Amino acid sequence: MKYMIMTFGDVTDWDTLGLGSGEATWSEEDIAAHFQAMGAFYDDLAATGELVTGYGLADPTHAMTVEIRDGRPVASDGPYAESKEVLAGFGIVDVASHDRAVELAARFAAIVQTRVELRPVMDGGAADL
Template sequence: MHYLLLIYRNEAELGHMTADDRKKMTGEYGAYTQSIIQSGHFKAGDGLQPTTTATTVRVRDGKILTTDGPFAETREQLAGYYLVDAKDLDTALGLAARIPGARTGSVEVRPVMVYDN
């Protein structure tokens, strides 16, 4: 089954990190990504640009409305994701717990819907 691991963190914390801290974090993510590629769990994943680059789209009464930024004001913002193939929720939770961002932010684990054709 596929699970989406949504990584949330406080964007403001990134601005306060030293270059060495950012380099260390990038290395940790690289190592984690390689480990789930090698284990066969990895399907896709990427980091996201800051919320200042986001645009929210809504359609109301047939009209397209756009708003700069994310949909909701929150302490933590969606920073990236991994799409993984895991045999069950417990395996997906174990993979999520190993994501470096889980130590300072949170990781939401959601099963991907399977549509019958």
Template structure:
């Protein structure tokens, strides 16, 4: 089954990261590299990406037939998507186990969500 592991950031978690000594930031990045390598070796990694600054976001809205595109993330959100893993593993327990290896999980900013099979949409 496929699971999307969403990594969220907010100004507080960003400040914590920015305040870490260089060696601790390097250790965090190395943890991501190890996780990528381990999941690739088991065949569970489908994709893993870090996202750029939310200020570079384009928001698309269609209202009353009028399409608009604006800059920046949703103003209402405090946390923003910082990256993700798409994994294919046996069950939710394994997906959660993988998610706990993400450095941001210590700050409570990681979400695991099952991916819907396109067959679920078939009539």
């Protein structure tokens, strides 16, 4: 069963880590420890064969929204309009049970120090649920 583990953040979170346009507010040691913990989490999942993929996302100032208007694509700068929270990163795991997915999401939440969203990936449609 595949699940996506998503973490959300405020647009200023990238500055906290020195990844946005502002100055980092965490120490270099704290930033290094954070990325080391994330790397260890993904390394553990790769070792168990449960990791499908996972990435952090770029600063939301690089985001675009794309829609179709009058049959033509229209791209606009920025993440979703009026959104205070933005998707910061995600991982996709392939696990034996829902309980295991919850266990991994809890580990991820502890690392990123915030609530995460866990959602099943529908490989074959609604029958997956």
